[in-house]
Amino acid sequence: MKPQGDKKSSREAETESSTFIPAPPSALFQKTEEYQDASAQGEASTKPMADKNIDLPVGMELSSKYTYEIGKPLGRGGFGSVYLAKCLSHDPEDDDSPPEQVAIKVYHAPQDSDSTKLLKRELAALLALRNDRIPRVYDWSISGPYAFTVMDYFPKGSLTDLRSLMGNMPSEMAWRLLADLMAALNAAHVASLLHLDIKPGNVLIDDHGGFVLTDFGISQGSMVSWNIVDPGIGTRGYHAPEQPKLHEELIDVRTDLWGVGATVWSMFTGLELSDSKNKPKLWPEDPELGLPPMTKFRPDCPSELNNIVMSLLHVDRTDRPSCAAEVLQRMVQLSGEVPIDSETISAAVGMPISDSERAQMVSGLIDPLWASVCRTRGFHRFLVRFEDGQHLCHQGEKSYSTYLLLKGRVKITRNDEVIANESREGVFLGEISTLTGTERTASMLADGPVWACVFNLPDLEKLVTCNPAVGLRMIKSLAQRIAEDRLRTS
DSSP states (O other): OOOOHHHHHHHHHHHHTOOOOOOSOOGGGSOOOTTSOGGGGOOBOSOOOSOOOOOOOTTOEEESSSEEEEEEEEEEETTEEEEEEEETTOOTTOTTSOOSEEEEEEEEOOSSHHHHHHHHHHHHHHHHOOOTTSOOEEEEEOOSSEEEEEEOOOTTOBHHHHHHHHOSOOHHHHHHHHHHHHHHHHHHHHTTEEOOOOOGGGEEEOTTSOEEEOOOTTOEESSOOTTTSOTTOSBTTTSOTTGGGTOGGGOSHHHHHHHHHHHHHHHHHTOOTTOGGGGGGGOOSSTTBSSOOGGGTOTTOOHHHHHHHHHTTBSSGGGSOSOHHHHHHHHHHHTTTSOOOHHHHHHHSSOOOOHHHHHHHHHTOOSHHHHHHHTSTTGGGGEEEEOTTOEEEOTTOBOOOEEEEEESOEEEEETTEEEEEEOOTTEEESHHHHHHOOBOSSEEEESSOEEEEEEOHHHHHHHHHHOHHHHHHHHHHHHHHHHHHHHHHO
16 A cells, blocks of 8 residues: 555645644653553653553554554553554655554544644654654654554563663673763754653664664653643653752753663663662762762773763753763763774764665775675674764874774874875774774874774674685785885885
């Protein structure tokens, strides 16, 4: 079945013509735990409404721009249900088409015009939001007996499921979690959306070991009004200190930073913050911080990880970092001093890359070796796009990262003087520092958009081991650069 174009145009016109009017919370802002029972996540502080369970039979069809067949239930909260569904009008040749398997969040449609306008505004913002750290919203409807939102399905579950399987999170994974959540927040905040309920149950696991921030169900524009949002938003143990104070001027992007800090803290220490039994252990040693340092419970915690996470947990929001982008920049700077894995570095730098952009870049590669390597399953995790003027690394830092230049031009400077420009496809940059652990002897920055793969030492060794031809190319690249450097200095 093909998408119903007339419905799309009608809905888009209706959305664009809507004037935003503050209203009581609509159905979208009422909590439904994604993919699992809300009772397993601790006590949410949203206020329950009358019992209006939504039970849809397997095989029932829902239609909006596309048509869906309801499958098994994935979770239920006080304000709706989430189902696995099949997109009956899935079109593999259409980039905007939902995948064959999707998750559908079903809730009661708003009953008044103001709430309807607010819901349309929020859904339009979520539909336009494209970031691989946020589940994509493909479709929605607020007509008929049920309102619903169609989004990506993540079968591996959430951090809550992961906690029960693995116990305390290793530091490498905690770095990745921090980077992925900050990347998600950066995209959402740029779109003027706050999350306001970040916790382990709202963080899903993708197919490549990364993390995705879901359930913007009570999300709001950056200018929050209590006319719109229930003042009891958030989940006990994870909401920021300013959230229950009912002062709208205290809520901003730094409120979400607290939620990330609390989530990483909980997963790394193994202490569930919503469990009242843990309350005696959670009393902070420093009254300016909301929780004790992670090093108290995990002596093996890297000091750099502890410092960044604890900076997010200042009771006074003005003492926290100003935004997610600032935290990401701190992580990029630390990547030269701390052995952060390649996927984390990739998540912390560059702009989000869509599948179509990545495919277009790879298809444009001239060397068949790199074209073949870049098409290897999972290899996209190492691919990063640097923007014009963005530093890949700085002179004098110890770096654990090697860069494989695929497209663009990199300016290499030493003592603020340009010593070389590199634009050859497949050239390795910075591999000596990675292999020896010595300081960088030069800085590298993007001269225009640059596409590169970022490898730490273990990943570089795996790449060479699995692809001997890559090892030969690296040796050739290194020898050529040494020869050119000798010519410059002679």
